[in-house]
Amino acid sequence: MTHDPRGPAGLTRPEPLAPPGAPAHEQRIAQALRRLRVRDMETLDTLGRTRSFARTAEAASITQPALSKWLRELEESLGLPLFERTSRRVAPTVYGDALLECIGRVLTDMRGVAPAFDALRTGTGRPVSIGLLPNMAPQLIPGALAWLREAGRPVQLNVREDTLDRMLAQAQRRELDLLVCRLDASALSAGLDVAPLYRDDMIVVCGPRHPLLRRARIGWRDAAVFPWIAPPLGSPARTALDAEFAKAGLPPPSVLMESVSWQTNRAVAEQTPCLFVQSARAFELAVRAGERVGRLPLKLSTMPDTVGALYAAPASVSVTAAIDALKAVTRTDSGAND
Numbered sequence: 001m002t003h004d005p006r007g008p009a010g011l012t013r014p015e016p017l018a019p020p021g022a023p024a025h026e027q028r029i030a031q032a033l034r035r036l037r038v039r040d041m042e043t044l045d046t047l048g049r050t051r052s053f054a055r056t057a058e059a060a061s062i063t064q065p066a067l068s069k070w071l072r073e074l075e076e077s078l079g080l081p082l083f084e085r086t087s088r089r090v091a092p093t094v095y096g097d098a099l100l101e102c103i104g105r106v107l108t109d110m111r112g113v114a115p116a117f118d119a120l121r122t123g124t125g126r127p128v129s130i131g132l133l134p135n136m137a138p139q140l141i142p143g144a145l146a147w148l149r150e151a152g153r154p155v156q157l158n159v160r161e162d163t164l165d166r167m168l169a170q171a172q173r174r175e176l177d178l179l180v181c182r183l184d185a186s187a188l189s190a191g192l193d194v195a196p197l198y199r200d201d202m203i204v205v206c207g208p209r210h211p212l213l214r215r216a217r218i219g220w221r222d223a224a225v226f227p228w229i230a231p232p233l234g235s236p237a238r239t240a241l242d243a244e245f246a247k248a249g250l251p252p253p254s255v256l257m258e259s260v261s262w263q264t265n266r267a268v269a270e271q272t273p274c275l276f277v278q279s280a281r282a283f284e285l286a287v288r289a290g291e292r293v294g295r296l297p298l299k300l301s302t303m304p305d306t307v308g309a310l311y312a313a314p315a316s317v318s319v320t321a322a323i324d325a326l327k328a329v330t331r332t333d334s335g336a337n338d
Contacts, residue, residue: 025079032077038110040074041103043067047083048100051090101173108174119156126318127156130178131167134260135282136307140180143329144322153321164236171310177319179310180326182303184236192310195323198330199305200281202237204298207269213294220248223298227256229265229276237277240300262286266293 039060047056047067057067075082082096092100116126132140137159148155160167164181168190171179181187183194204223212218212226224245230253231237237260242252256274259265265276270292277300286293307330309323 029078029080032074035077038107041107043070044082044100045103045107047071047090048092048096053090105174126316127158128177128318128322129158129160129175130180130322131160131162131170131176132180133164133182134161135262135279136180137161139281139285140326140329144325147325147328148321151321151325153324155318155321155325157322163232168310171312174312177311177316178322180307181310182236183306183308184304187308187310190310193313193315194308194310195327196306196308197326198281198307200279200307201305202240202277202300202303203280203283204275204296205265205269205278205283206275206294206296207266207271207273208292208294210269210273210275210294212275212296218296218298220244220298221250223275223296224248224250224253226253227272227274228253229257229259229268229274230255231260231277232258235260237300237303240303241277243302244298244300266291269293 043056043060046059047053050056050059053064053067057064060067062070071083078095080095081093082099084091084093112127119127130141141157141159145157148157160176164184164186167176167179167181168186170176171192172190179187179192180197182200183196188194206212210226212222215222228241230241245252253275256272257268259268259276262278262282265278266286268274269276275296280299283293283295309326311319311323315323
């Protein structure tokens with residue numbers, strides 16, 4: 001007799017949290033988790049963030065004894081300790097950390113439901129939060145929005161710009177739907193799916209009247225003579241820049257200022273004979289727009305040259321549309337492979 005996975009009246013049963021035949025302790029954990037409500041997850045999330053029974057009880061509008069009793073019963077049903085309690089502090093155990101990480105993703109997804117409904121009601125399409133490194137947005141977002149509109153795939157792009165380390169953590173917590181960045185080791189090992197977009201070297205840029213532009217041959221020793229607008233200390237680009245000088249047997253360059261702003265760097269370089277690094281794609285787009293900048297025949301050889309989009313699988317329809325738009329923009333732009 002064949003097992004029918006449907007319940008009464010032919011309704012399909014929910015997919016079990018523990019597969020059939022799983023060990024007893026896994027089934028017990030699955031049963032306990034199935035009883036968790038959204039309010040329960042919010043309470044656990046608050047306790048994990050505040051490390052305080054008093055503040056968590058106040059936020060949940062219950063007494064501390066009631067909170068303590070509820071948590072103890074939950075731990076007993078799981079058969080695992082979630083929090084360590086002492087007279088001075090409350091801290092998650094390794095099991096608590098694992099549960100809080102999963103709960104955080106669920107709550108983040110739930111918080112996106114109301115904005116998604118609003119966007120659908122107003123006709124702007126479901127919102128997609130997209131993180132980009134500084135200076136990438138002007139290269140990609142205008143064309144992506146135009147492509148989405150022309151393709152009849154309404155998506156609202158909510159753009160954030162920050163450093164890779166911060167946004168990578170946000171993408172892993174599903175606070176970002178998409179992260180566009182260079183595909184270095186940290187990006188490729190983040191546990192996210194990858195959609196490669198285009199290749200883009202990090203090159204050395206200067207003002208239009210820089211003395212080095214008049215030389216036929218230039219090396220890193222020549223570049224070391226001039227002050228630099230450097231990426232922030234500790235950033236991948238700064239590490240790669242220092243590595244180029246080290247390979248040439250030179251100390252790190254003299255740093256005039258730290259900045260990753262294209263407009264700021266370009267303005268300073270117009271008045272000071274300094275150098276800075278910038279993506280080749282951004283440089284070519286600036287030249288096409290009539291901006292006066294110069295390029296030296298030097299690049300950061302240790303920087304990954306592939307830029308891609310990271311996302312948590314499975315990708316929603318809106319995230320897929322956003323990725324398609326980014327691919328279309330970078331495919332049709334002749335500067336994508338410069």
